[in-house]
Amino acid sequence: MSEDFYDVLGVSRDASADEIKSAYREKATEYHPDVSDDPDAEEKFKKIQKAKQVLTDEEKREAYDRMGHDRYEQAEKHGYDAGGGAGGMGGDPFGGMGGGMGGGGLGDIFEQVFGGGGGRGRQRPRKGRDLRTELEITLEEAYEGVEKQFTVERPEACDTCDGEGHPPSADAQTCHECQGRGQVTQVQQTPLGRVQQTTACPRCEGEGTLYSETCSDCRGEGYVRGEATLTVEVPAGIQSGQTLRMEREGSPSPEGGPRGDLLIDVAVAEHEDFEREGDDLRHRLPISFPQATFGDTVQVPTLDGSVEFDVPEGTQSGETFRLQGKGMPRLRGRGHGDLYVKVQIVTPDSLNEEQREALEAFAEAGGDEIEVNEGFFEKIKRAF
Numbered sequence: 001m002s003e004d005f006y007d008v009l010g011v012s013r014d015a016s017a018d019e020i021k022s023a024y025r026e027k028a029t030e031y032h033p034d035v036s037d038d039p040d041a042e043e044k045f046k047k048i049q050k051a052k053q054v055l056t057d058e059e060k061r062e063a064y065d066r067m068g069h070d071r072y073e074q075a076e077k078h079g080y081d082a083g084g085g086a087g088g089m090g091g092d093p094f095g096g097m098g099g100g101m102g103g104g105g106l107g108d109i110f111e112q113v114f115g116g117g118g119g120r121g122r123q124r125p126r127k128g129r130d131l132r133t134e135l136e137i138t139l140e141e142a143y144e145g146v147e148k149q150f151t152v153e154r155p156e157a158c159d160t161c162d163g164e165g166h167p168p169s170a171d172a173q174t175c176h177e178c179q180g181r182g183q184v185t186q187v188q189q190t191p192l193g194r195v196q197q198t199t200a201c202p203r204c205e206g207e208g209t210l211y212s213e214t215c216s217d218c219r220g221e222g223y224v225r226g227e228a229t230l231t232v233e234v235p236a237g238i239q240s241g242q243t244l245r246m247e248r249e250g251s252p253s254p255e256g257g258p259r260g261d262l263l264i265d266v267a268v269a270e271h272e273d274f275e276r277e278g279d280d281l282r283h284r285l286p287i288s289f290p291q292a293t294f295g296d297t298v299q300v301p302t303l304d305g306s307v308e309f310d311v312p313e314g315t316q317s318g319e320t321f322r323l324q325g326k327g328m329p330r331l332r333g334r335g336h337g338d339l340y341v342k343v344q345i346v347t348p349d350s351l352n353e354e355q356r357e358a359l360e361a362f363a364e365a366g367g368d369e370i371e372v373n374e375g376f377f378e379k380i381k382r383a384f
Contacts, residue, residue, distance in 0.1 A: 004069050005051035013065070017056055022126040024052035025254030029155050030129060032221060053200050057183065060198065125257030131250040132263040137234060139271040143303040143328060145236035149229060152262065155251045156226030158218035163252070165220040166211040173212075175204035182208040223252060232264060237279070237331035240268045273301055279337025281327045286346045287311060300341055302326045309341065317345035 006013055009023040030036060031044040038044065054072075055061050064072045133152045141148070157163035174180040178201035185198045200206035214220040232244055243265050250260025268276070275282040285300060295313035299306040300323065307326065320342045327337030351359070 003047075005055055005064065008047050008051040009055065011055075015055075017058070019126070020052065020055045022254070024048060024056075026126075026129045026251070028221075029223060029251055029254060056200070056206070057198055125253055127258040128251035128253040128260035130260040130263060132265065134265045134267060135232070135234075135244075136267045136269055137238075138269050139274060139276065140303060141234065142238050142268045143236060146234045147231055148234050149231045151227055151229050152249075153225060153227050154249075154262075155223040156228075157252050158215060158222055158224050160217040161215035161222065163222040163256075164215070165218065165222040166215055167213050170211040170213040173210055175201060175208055175210050177201055177203040178208060180208040182206040222254065230262070234266065235331060237329040237333075238266055238268070239276075239278070239331070240266065242266050242331075274303070276328065279328045279330050280340060281337065282340045282342065284344050285309075285341050286344050287315070289345055289347070291315075292317070292343070292345050300339075302339055303328075311343065315343055315345075317343060319343050 006015075009020060009027060011020055011023045015023070027048045028045065031038060031041045031048060033042045033045060036045075053060075054064055067075065131152070131154055133150070135148060135150055137146060137148060158165075161167055175182075178184050182201055182204065183198050183206070184201045185196060188195045188197065201208070204210050215222075218224050228249070230246065230249060232246060234244065238244075243263050246262040246264065248259040249262035252259050273283060281303070283301065285298070287296070287298065290296075291298070291311055292315045293313070295315070296311045298309055298311055300309040302323070304326070307323065309321070309323065320340055323339040323341060325336045326339035329336050348355075
């Protein structure tokens with residue numbers, strides 16, 4: 001996760017305050033230490049909180065945009081918390097604003113930069129965060145298409161508090177520290193002048209309202225880790241690496257908007273009889289030496305049942321034949337791919353005495369230089 005506050009929240013630099021708050025809630029849902037499996041969840045959650053604190057305050061955001069991340073952090077580290085720079089004054093390392101200021105001097109500039117922020121127009125609640133999971137299916141299921149049931153872990157709205165973070169019976173009152181504004185302003189006198197700083201109210205965490213109780217199940221977050229059993233329609237012809245989308249089955253929206261989507265990455269398991277290449281299948285067909293020599297009609301397996309295949313006379317080991325339309329169905333298209341059958345002549349592991357004598361006689365009768373025009377068994381008979 002980048003240190004830049006916009007990147008931390010995953011928003012553009014022209015995002016509205018409501019978009020930033022919505023992005024914060026989504027990220028908080030993802031990285032909250034109570035629900036996230038990420039080993040760095042706590043550190044990321046702190047960065048998310050810091051980014052939201054700065055970018056939801058218009059004046060602090062303005063200073064952040066002007067100064068850039070590094071200078072902003074340095075200024076805050078030196079106690080100015082987003083000071084706009086004091087170029088030419090007291091050897092300030094940040095530079096940029098120049099000296100010779102009249103009136104209130106740098107203190108007035110700080111007041112203008114940090115003097116509290118106004119809200120922006122409220123937008124429609126954004127949907128929840130998309131989730132991703134994996135689903136493995138067999139090649140037969142990919143051939144036929146299948147309705148597949150699976151289980152996924154995801155954040156769910158807390159049933160105890162209905163996602164509110166507090167029991168329904170809890171008393172609500174306006175936060176007395178920020179007077180319901182969600183922000184507090186602090187004024188400090190520094191060697192550079194008077195600094196006015198506006199931050200999210202630490203008491204109500206920027207909400208402006210306090211409740212007498214916090215939900216014990218979700219600890220006030222409004223969501224808990226849950227498990228859902230879902231059913232997805234897997235279309236015929238799907239391939240490994242392709243993704244299905246189930247709308248509104250992702251994370252709930254912290255703003256009360258629609259759920260995000262669930263993305264399902266499909267993996268098709270390897271098959272013992274077939275290798276897949278896109279819409280085509282490949283199969284190795286073992287045959288005997290006599291079958292290759294004389295030709296034969298054999299049964300070839302397909303994903304739609306066995307079919308007859310005529311092995312031509314004189315077939316060589318490694319020769320490949322195409323069975324048109326016996327491959328995988330084309331996803332969202334017409335027809336099927338092809339099945340490529342590669343013939344492999346199998347040498348017997350052992351021979352009985354009669355077979356051995358027949359083959360030896362055939363070898364003695366034929367020789368390497370004799371052109372064989374008769375069938376294998378006919379040659380064996382002649383040798384006797």
